[in-house]
Amino acid sequence: xxxxxxxxxxxxxxFLERSENIARLVEAGSRIALTRSQDSQTEWKxxxxxxxxxxxxxxxxxxxxxxxxxxxxLRDKDNPSSVLSVVENARTNARMVRTALTTEVWEAVNENxxxxxxxxxxxxKETDLPFVLGTIRQQSALVRGALHGTMLRNDIYDFARLGxxxxxxxxxxxxxxxxYYTLLPSASFVGSSLxxxxxxxxxxxxxxxRSFNWLSENDINASTIxxxxxxxxxxxxxxxxxxxxxxxxxxxxxxxxxxxxxxNNLSDDLxxxxxxxxxxxxxxxxxxxxxxxxxxxNNELGMQIEEDYRxxx
Amino acid sequence: MSxxxxxxxxxxxxxxxxxxxQEYHEWFDKADTKRLAKxxxxxxxxxxxxxxxxxxxxxxxxxxxxxxFDLVPRIVSNLEWMKLSKGIEQRVRAINAFLxxxxxxxxxxxxxxxxxxxxxxxxxxxxxxxxxSPPGNVYTHIVGTDIVRTGKDNFFVLEDNARTPxxxxxxxxxxxxxxxxxxxxxxxxxVQPVSGYPKNLRRSLAACAPKSCEGKPTVAVLxxxxxxxxxxxxxxxxxxxxxxxxxxxxxxxVNGHVAMRTTQGYKNIDVLYRRVDDDYLDPxxxxxxxxxxxxxxxxxxxxxxxxxxxxxxxxxxxxxxxYSYMPxxxxxxxxxxxxLKNVETWRCSEPSSLQYxxxxxxxxxxxxxxxxxxxxxxxxxxxxxxELANFAKKLKAKPSNYIAQPTLSLSTVPIFTKxxxxxxxxxxxxxxxVSPNKIDITPGGLTRVALKQGSLVVNSSQGGGTKxxxxxxx
Numbered sequence: 001x002x003x004x005x006x007x008x009x010x011x012x013x014x015f016l017e018r019s020e021n022i023a024r025l026v027e028a029g030s031r032i033a034l035t036r037s038q039d040s041q042t043e044w045k046x047x048x049x050x051x052x053x054x055x056x057x058x059x060x061x062x063x064x065x066x067x068x069x070x071x072x073x074l075r076d077k078d079n080p081s082s083v084l085s086v087v088e089n090a091r092t093n094a095r096m097v098r099t100a101l102t103t104e105v106w107e108a109v110n111e112n113x114x115x116x117x118x119x120x121x122x123x124x125k126e127t128d129l130p131f132v133l134g135t136i137r138q139q140s141a142l143v144r145g146a147l148h149g150t151m152l153r154n155d156i157y158d159f160a161r162l163g164x165x166x167x168x169x170x171x172x173x174x175x176x177x178x179x180y181y182t183l184l185p186s187a188s189f190v191g192s193s194l195x196x197x198x199x200x201x202x203x204x205x206x207x208x209x210r211s212f213n214w215l216s217e218n219d220i221n222a223s224t225i226x227x228x229x230x231x232x233x234x235x236x237x238x239x240x241x242x243x244x245x246x247x248x249x250x251x252x253x254x255x256x257x258x259x260x261x262x263x264n265n266l267s268d269d270l271x272x273x274x275x276x277x278x279x280x281x282x283x284x285x286x287x288x289x290x291x292x293x294x295x296x297x298n299n300e301l302g303m304q305i306e307e308d309y310r311x312x313x
Numbered sequence: 314m315s316x317x318x319x320x321x322x323x324x325x326x327x328x329x330x331x332x333x334x335q336e337y338h339e340w341f342d343k344a345d346t347k348r349l350a351k352x353x354x355x356x357x358x359x360x361x362x363x364x365x366x367x368x369x370x371x372x373x374x375x376x377x378x379x380x381x382f383d384l385v386p387r388i389v390s391n392l393e394w395m396k397l398s399k400g401i402e403q404r405v406r407a408i409n410a411f412l413x414x415x416x417x418x419x420x421x422x423x424x425x426x427x428x429x430x431x432x433x434x435x436x437x438x439x440x441x442x443x444x445x446s447p448p449g450n451v452y453t454h455i456v457g458t459d460i461v462r463t464g465k466d467n468f469f470v471l472e473d474n475a476r477t478p479x480x481x482x483x484x485x486x487x488x489x490x491x492x493x494x495x496x497x498x499x500x501x502x503x504v505q506p507v508s509g510y511p512k513n514l515r516r517s518l519a520a521c522a523p524k525s526c527e528g529k530p531t532v533a534v535l536x537x538x539x540x541x542x543x544x545x546x547x548x549x550x551x552x553x554x555x556x557x558x559x560x561x562x563x564x565x566x567v568n569g570h571v572a573m574r575t576t577q578g579y580k581n582i583d584v585l586y587r588r589v590d591d592d593y594l595d596p597x598x599x600x601x602x603x604x605x606x607x608x609x610x611x612x613x614x615x616x617x618x619x620x621x622x623x624x625x626x627x628x629x630x631x632x633x634x635x636y637s638y639m640p641x642x643x644x645x646x647x648x649x650x651x652x653l654k655n656v657e658t659w660r661c662s663e664p665s666s667l668q669y670x671x672x673x674x675x676x677x678x679x680x681x682x683x684x685x686x687x688x689x690x691x692x693x694x695x696x697x698x699x700e701l702a703n704f705a706k707k708l709k710a711k712p713s714n715y716i717a718q719p720t721l722s723l724s725t726v727p728i729f730t731k732x733x734x735x736x737x738x739x740x741x742x743x744x745x746x747v748s749p750n751k752i753d754i755t756p757g758g759l760t761r762v763a764l765k766q767g768s769l770v771v772n773s774s775q776g777g778g779t780k781x782x783x784x785x786x787x
Contacts, residue, residue, distance in 0.1 A: 003574045004563050095364070095539050098548035099558045103363070110364050155576065257577050309576040 001100070006159045007311030008097035012109070013163035015090035016140055019083045019116075021171040021205075023136040025051055026073050028204040030129060032197060033066050043201070044069040050178045050205075053081050070129065074136075075120040083136055084120045087113050102150040105143065112139040155256055158249040159309070165249070166302045169242035170295065175205050176229055177291045183226040184287060199225055206237040226287065227279035239294060240274045246301070247271050253309075261308040266301045273297070320722040321464045322736055323387065333390040333785055336502050341385075341734075349384065349729060352494045356382050359493070365486050365545055381778035382487060383728040384494065387739060387760040391505075394784045397468060397743070398754045400652035401458050403643060405745050405752055408475055408630045410646035412452040415629060416442045426641050434713075435635075436683060437628030439591060441598055445615055447624045448523045449749030454586070454622035455514070456745040457481070457759075460653070462724040469654045469721070470639070471740065475631040476623060477588050480759045480779075481744050482546040485510060485553075487781040488757070503786035505756035511553035513746055513753050514586075520748040521620050522583045530583040532556045533573060535564075537589050537605045547588050561589075564607045571610055571619045584620040591625045633682045633716045634660055656721060662713035670717040671708065674701050677717045678769075679708065692769060694720050723769055726780065728762060738763045740771050741782065756784035 029047040033040035044064040048057050053072070056079055061068045075084045091113035098106060116139060124132050151157050176183065182198040202225065203209035215234075216224050233240045247267045254260045273294065276282055282290050306312065324331060330338045357379065360366070366377035389397075414420055415432060422429045432438050457478025459471040488507050492499060515532060522530035536547035538560050551558035563573050564582075572579035587594065593603040598611040613619050629635060635642075637658040643651040659666040659677075670677060679691040691704045708715055727734035743758035760780040761771035771777040 001576050002557055002559065002563050003576050004560070005557075006576045092539065095544070095548070098364075099552040099556075106364065107362050111362055114361065259577075310574050310578070313574075 001155055003310030003312070005097045005100050006155070006309045007306065008093045009100060009156060009159040010163035010166075010305070010311065012090050012093035012097065013160045014167040015086040015093065016109070016112075016143055017164050017167040018081060018086045018171070019090070020137055020140040021168070022051060022073050022081065022083050022086070023133045023140075024205050024207060025175075026070055026129075027133050028201045029069065030066065031204060032201050035197060040066060046178050047073075050174045051081060052174065053079055056080075067123075067126075071123055074124060074132070083116065087116045100156045102146070104146040104150045108139075108143040108146040112143055115139055155253060158253050158256075161249045162246060162305060165242040165245040166298060166305070168237055169239055169246070169298050172206055172229060172237050172239055172242065173291055173295045173298065175202060176226070177288070177295065180287045180291060183222045185221075185223050185283060196220075202229070206235070208235055208237065211235065223279050223283070226282070230282065231274060231276065231279060243267070243270050243274055243298075250305070261304075263301060263304040263308045266297070266304050270294070270297050270301060320738070321462065321467075321724040323462070323724050323726045323739075324734075325727075326465075333388040333393075337386065337388060337498070340498060340501065346733070350731070353384055353729060356384060356490050356494060359490055360486070363486070365482070365549075380483060380773045381764060382490065383762060383764075383778050383780050384491070385727055385729050385734065386491065386781045386783045387726045387741070388783045388785065389757075391785050391787055394756060396652070397460065398756075400468070400470075401460075401743060401745060401754055402752045403647055403649065403652050404458065404470065404473070404639070405453065405456050405747060407639075407643040407646045408456070408473060409450065409452050409747065411642050412475075412624070412627060412630050413446065413450055414646070416626065417444065417446070421642070421645055424645070426645050427635070427638050431634055431638075432629065435629055435632060437591075437626070437632050439626035439629075441611055441615075442624070442626040447521075448617070448620045449521050451521050451622075451747050451749060452624040452627050453630070454518060454521060454624075454747055455481075456747065457742045458745060460741045460743065461656075461721055462741070463722050464724075467654070469656045471656060472633070473631040473636065473639070474742070475627045476590070478742065478744065479543045479546055479588075480742060480761075481510060482549040483779050484744065484755070484757060484759045484782070485549075487759075487779055491781045502783070504783045505786055507755050507757045510744065510755050511550060513755070514550065515554040515556065517746040517748040517751070517753060518584045518586055518620075518622055520750070521622065523617050523620050525618055526583040531581060532584045532586065533559050533582045535559055535561075535585050535587040535589055537593070541588075543588065550586075559585075561605050561607055564610075566607070566609045566613060569613060569616060569618055571607060571613050582619060584622060586622045591628060594621075594625060628683075633658075633680055634662070634713075637716065656718045659717040661708060661715040661717060666717075667708070667712045670715075671705055674705060674708075676720060678720055679704065679715050679717045682714055682716060688774070692720070695769070720769065726760070726762065728764065728778075728780075735766065737766065738769050738771065739780070757782040 025047050029044055032043045041064040044066055048054050048064065048069060051073060057072055060072065060078065072079050073082055076082045077085060079085060091109055094101060094106060094109045116136060119132055119135055147160060179198060179202055199220065200209060203212050206229065212228055228235060228238065230239050232238050233244060235241055250264050250267050254264050324334045324338065360379050360382065366379055411421065421427050422432065453475045455478060457474040457480065459474060461469050461471050463469065484507055518532050519530045532554065533556050534547055534551040536544060536558055538544065548558050557573060559573050564571055565574065565579065567579045570581040571585065572581050589605050592600045593605040595606045595608060595611045596603045597608045614621055637660055639655050640651045659670050661667045661670055670679065675693045677693045681689045723738040723740060725736035726739050728737045739760050739762045741758050741760050744755050746753040760782045761777050762780055763769060763771045764776060764778045
């Protein structure tokens, strides 16, 4: 397989994952804005920060007006992480690696692009927002479905999955990083309506508000949420889950190619970080510190994968 | 022919449906026009979804366009096809022999059958190819011979396209679309399949691997990249053949071989189906500013460590000035008269011809010697006075850059319109695969159709569309 193709697959699925994550963030943000009239600007600001587009946003807008944020995150071409931009990038990468994709995956990603391009052509009216966000998630799910249902489980699949989980790990970690203070046991007390809203928003941004209720049996507090998002390997967007998927896919690759590479070691290290038996140890290190380290290591791992498998040179 | 018609319609002639179209016509008569209109829309959606698009150069927005597809097939009888394919095979053999001769002993020049200036001053002639023989002596691994028809038995070769003929993906996808839209037609009418093309292409390319290649040859397709107008086709063919699609930045010379960067290091390529023009192929040997090629690939080629398909320098055989000598070329190398006719051609480099062309500009089609895609050509009868005058100036300034041909009354095949069937002019490009022991012509090809009523320009860049081409079993 060409190094360029591996890179194209990896990025194609990073971008697709990002489109979905951005849609979730906007969904969580618009929800909080609806439930709390005051200070919704602060929430939108934290969403812009989570999406890692703060600098870019500030060159364009002075305030964090909901409609501006939504427009910027969903359809602004000047924002390389807007849904419209990443869906287009995903499709460009798919064109580049067309020979590595089944017809069904290609058609799904092409349709994703055609549908969203049409949908995001004009500014989104508030009444249309739920539909638009739903469509973004649905289109992304179609691509994923085609991937699972039709692709050979070989190195092509591994690179696609690596892109997905490196991106998802980064996204979840950022959500925690921006809101870490609401997850500290010291900074919150059970039952405060403020925290309830914040926690709800965090859980919604990883589509886990319902599953959390099932698992936690109403024992809602900061540390159970933090534990859920960081260490619970049942949650498909938790750090533990993402990192273990990355680890597995890298192991498949090294078995397949008969070679252990630097990225395998980095991934093993990252996995060890999450082997902590319970969340209190993480609170002792400092949640902020821990998440910061995680984001950095995950990022380094991504770059090492690019190097090990010769994406660019 | 009915009164007032100057051209041959392939479906209905003298008020009668011609034999190859009989069954189709019956079916069409009974078909519900509304349903057909709906199918036509479906076909467009299908093409968009599968991404069968092309980019138009010079289009600012880099919009991807569809080549319009018409759902009425162009049908050729088996007998007609046998005659055509025999003629094409003869011509392709002669072209390969001609290329070998031109780049080696040059006997045709010594015999005075083709003037030496035509080769010596020709941009398509590559001195780097002198004295070498490509593996199996195959130069044109893939040929797309453009054929036009003007009457029942009148077929002409318009162009030989011996460099990198494009469009074969449309031949394949048009058939797929027709099969999906009208399965009932194919169970009724026995049409020869075209779907074997990608497999044959891979086999044919592998059969041309260099002698140095041990084991199963590694084949790859070289594309200029995703912005190239034919990128869809490049990826389509690589995918259908099951080979890698590479760009220049994936390639490097490693130990005297062309190798591609894989996730596990560099891997040698034995046969490269390159969709990059000669000029851009090797910045060390040709255009030094090319970003699309591989520095030093020509040296690997000359050392016999890779097969390039088509071979560099084949352009000398499909050059429009050489074209006029094709009947002589066929006779010289095969000892037979050419089966397929050439269109009468005036070489503007010859003063008497130039005078004739200038005097009759309004009736002629004038083409650039190295042009393609319908760019830079003049269709006399369709041109305004001003356009004619401007073109005459260009002609006088550089006569050897042009050839002229009579305006052919191309045959028509009806297309489907809102108001029913309507005749449009067509041409045909069958695809030919050449390997050391075999010339393989896919039964069918790409029928291009001028969608504008009366228009004779079928190029997709100039508003042409395509049709599925059926060659009947019996």
